Amino acid sequence: xxxxxxxxxxxxxxxxxxxKASKILYxxxxxxxxxxxxxxxxxxxKLFDRTGxxxxxxxxxxxxxxxVNDSLEELDRxxxxxxxxxxxxxxxxxxLMEVASPFIPAIVSTFKQKFPNVRLNIAQxxxxxxxxKQFDFIVTTNPLQGLTNVPVLKEEIxxxxxxNYGYSKQFITPKDLKGEEIIGLTKNNPLRLTIDNxxxxxxxxxxxMYEADDPATVRGLxxxxxxxxxxxxVTWQTIEPRVQLARLAPDPLQRTIYLSSPYGNLNGxxxxxxxxxxxxxxxxxxxxxxx
Numbered sequence: 001x002x003x004x005x006x007x008x009x010x011x012x013x014x015x016x017x018x019x020k021a022s023k024i025l026y027x028x029x030x031x032x033x034x035x036x037x038x039x040x041x042x043x044x045x046k047l048f049d050r051t052g053x054x055x056x057x058x059x060x061x062x063x064x065x066x067x068v069n070d071s072l073e074e075l076d077r078x079x080x081x082x083x084x085x086x087x088x089x090x091x092x093x094x095x096l097m098e099v100a101s102p103f104i105p106a107i108v109s110t111f112k113q114k115f116p117n118v119r120l121n122i123a124q125x126x127x128x129x130x131x132x133k134q135f136d137f138i139v140t141t142n143p144l145q146g147l148t149n150v151p152v153l154k155e156e157i158x159x160x161x162x163x164n165y166g167y168s169k170q171f172i173t174p175k176d177l178k179g180e181e182i183i184g185l186t187k188n189n190p191l192r193l194t195i196d197n198x199x200x201x202x203x204x205x206x207x208x209m210y211e212a213d214d215p216a217t218v219r220g221l222x223x224x225x226x227x228x229x230x231x232x233x234v235t236w237q238t239i240e241p242r243v244q245l246a247r248l249a250p251d252p253l254q255r256t257i258y259l260s261s262p263y264g265n266l267n268g269x270x271x272x273x274x275x276x277x278x279x280x281x282x283x284x285x286x287x288x289x290x291x
Contacts, residue, residue, distance in 0.1 A: 001018065001039065001042050003034075003072075003075075004035065004202060004260050005035050005039045006068050006071075006072060007025075007033040007037060007041075007072060008021065008025065008036065008039075008255075009033055009035075009036060009047065009064075009065075009068060010065065010068055010072060010167075011025055011049075012036060012048075012055060012062065013047075013055075013057050013065050013132065014133045014134070014262065016054055016055050016056055016133070016184075017030050017053060017054065017055065018033055018036075018053070018055065019053065019123075019205060022180065026131070028263075030184070034118055036048070037154045040162065043060075043064070045060045046060065046061075047061035047064060048061055051218060053146060061157075067179055068167045068243070069158060069263065070267045072246075073267060073268060074267070074268065075268075078107075080273060082209065083190065089277075090117050090118075091115070091117055091119065091269050092118075092119045092121065093118050093119070093120050093121070093136050093137070093270075093273060094121045094122075094123070094134065094135045094136050095107070095120065095122050095123070095135065095136065095138075095139070095258055096119070096122075096123045096124075096127065096132070096135040096137070096138040096139065096140075097122060097124050097139045098124075098126065098138065098139060098140045098141070098190050098259055099139055099141055099190050099191065099235065100103070100139050100153075100235045100257060100281075101124055101215060101235075102215075102235055102236065102237070102238065103139075103235065103280065103281070103284060104122060105281055106275065107122075107280060108120065108216070109272075110276060112274075113231070115269070115272070115276075116275060118147075118269070118273070121236075123135070125180045126188060128185075128263055131290065132144055132147065132260070133146075133147075133262040134262075135262075135275075136261065136270060136273075137259060137260070137261050137262070137273070137277065138144075138259075138260040138273065139152075139203050139257060139260075139277075140190065140257070140258055141190045141191075141193075141194060141255050141256065141257055142161075142190070142258075143258055143260070145262045147260045147261060147262050148260065148261050148263065149161055149257050149258045149259075149260045150258060150259045150274075150278065151196060151257070151258055151280075152246065152257055152258065152259045152277070152278050152281040152282070153234060153235075153256070153257040153281045154254060154255070154256045154257075155233045155234040155235060155255060155257070155285075155288065156232075156234050156247070156252050156253065156254050156256065157194070157195065157230050157231065157232050157233065157253040157254065158230070158231045158232075158233055158235045158245040158246060158248075158249075158253075158291065159172050159177070159228055159229070159230060159231075159245070159246045159247075160222055160228070160230070160231040160243050160244065160245050160246075160247060161182070161222065161225070161227070161228045161229070161243065161244055162222065162223060162242055162244075163227050163242050163243070163244050164227030164242075165227075165228070167228065167244070167246075168244075169222070169246050170246055170247070170291065171246060171247055171248075171249040172246045172247070172249065173247055173248070173249060173250075174198075174199055174202045174204050174248060175202075175204065177199075177228065178204060179207065180207065180228050181192065181205075181207060181209040181226070181227035182206045182207055182208050182209060182210075182227055182228055182229065183208075183209070183210045183212075183218055183221045183222055183226065183227045183228065183229035184206070184208045184210070184211050184218065184229060184230070185201055185211065185212065185213065185215065185218055186211050186212065186213045190263065191230070191232065192217075194253075194255045195230050195253065198248075209226075209227055210226060210227060218230075219238075220286070221240075223240050223243060223244055223273050229267060230253070231245060231289070231291040232255070233241070233283075233290075234285055234287075234288050234289070235257075236286055237284070237288075237289060239289065241245075245289065246289050246291070247291055250265055256280065257281065259274065259277055259278060259281070261274065262276050
């Protein structure tokens with residue numbers, strides 16, 4: 001057993017595909033397959049369940065992965081520390097922000113101050129479920145199957161409009177919004193899905209007159225007074241005073257935000273980063289919009 005076998009194993013486990021792993025490792029697919037077979041032969045056990053071209057860790061594989069992944073990370077840190085000194089070690093971290101994009105400046109500022117050697121890559125686009133494992137951390141409203149999901153924030157979603165729009169309610173029932181011109185995010189947006197699920201359960205179809213894929217554009221349209229929309233109480237804190245808020249009743253519209261990771265046990269720098277991200281979300285909770 002050698003380090004290359006272990007590295008190949010971790011990449012294949014993360015990608016669940018020999019093809020994808022070979023591209024990342026810059027080696028041929030047969031070479032990757034051979035490494036995995038040699039490793040399984042030495043361990044005298046299968047590590048993957050194979051379905052077509054997809055490979056998923058079985059029980060033995062998951063157990064082995066938890067040890068190998070942590071060990072390789074510690075080994076890399078040790079090698080880099082000896083070569084360049086601890087202050088020169090760079091840690092690439094990838095973060096997918098499916099929601100809570102207004103928090104990005106605070107996250108980057110915190111990383112710059114507390115983790116100066118972290119090279120942070122942030123993605124905001126929607127990705128396929130099979131691609132989630134390429135990220136170290138994911139901020140999402142849906143607990144992701146096969147990943148570790150930690151709830152970091154729960155927020156209410158208010159109805160909001162410009163004070164000149166002509167609405168003056170503090171509480172709104174879902175039926176009150178029938179026939180109203182609604183400003184919303186596009187259909188596949190996580191916030192839009194949360195809102196539509198809430199109303200679909202009540203057999204109400206909203207009339208979306210204006211749609212945009214950028215939350216900042218939606219906020220601008222709300223402030224312009226062209227219709228009603230939905231405003232998360234924590235993640236959309238930068239709302240102008242001229243926007244009036246109301247609570248959906250009798251059942252409030254709420255969502256939970258999770259910090260997800262493909263790693264079962266975080267260690268070293270990833271554990272520190274996870275803790276810091278959780279603290280950032282908890283700090284923002286203190287400034288929740290109030291009605």
